[in-house]
Amino acid sequence: MANRSCSKDINISKQQALFDNELAEGSFDIILGLKQTFSRDLKGFDRYTIASQISKATLKDISKDTLDKKLSSDPAYRPDMVEAAVICKITGSLEPFRYVLEYLGSDVLNPKDKDLIEYAHLQEEERIIKVKMDAIKSKRGWK
Numbered sequence: 001m002a003n004r005s006c007s008k009d010i011n012i013s014k015q016q017a018l019f020d021n022e023l024a025e026g027s028f029d030i031i032l033g034l035k036q037t038f039s040r041d042l043k044g045f046d047r048y049t050i051a052s053q054i055s056k057a058t059l060k061d062i063s064k065d066t067l068d069k070k071l072s073s074d075p076a077y078r079p080d081m082v083e084a085a086v087i088c089k090i091t092g093s094l095e096p097f098r099y100v101l102e103y104l105g106s107d108v109l110n111p112k113d114k115d116l117i118e119y120a121h122l123q124e125e126e127r128i129i130k131v132k133m134d135a136i137k138s139k140r141g142w143k
Helices: 031-041 047-058 064-070 081-091 095-102 111-140
Strands: none
Touching: 031 081, 031 095, 047 064, 047 081, 081 095
């Protein structure tokens, strides 16, 4: 009689699945809120001028109508990252990026606070160096 063996693989792999990244379905369906942020920031601005400035900055023609479509509630149209950056530069607002980064648990660094962040990093480096120096002193019996 022939030996029969089970051909099913019953071993469980310890390797994480390729697309298992804890993202819930629809957790980044944020385009409407992003578009609303752009619309609030553009209040008081002439859309023809904005479209013209985007075209000039990106070397890609965009009309006022196309800009309006990209900022409308229609999910088929959306501004790309470069257009978003140009709009933020024109309006002086970082709110659209803040809105998106909120979903990553992050925030935008205000350019005027860059030196404070650098100062904090330097303080941390100083603390680490001091700890290392104290460890060497202690090892050598120095006071």
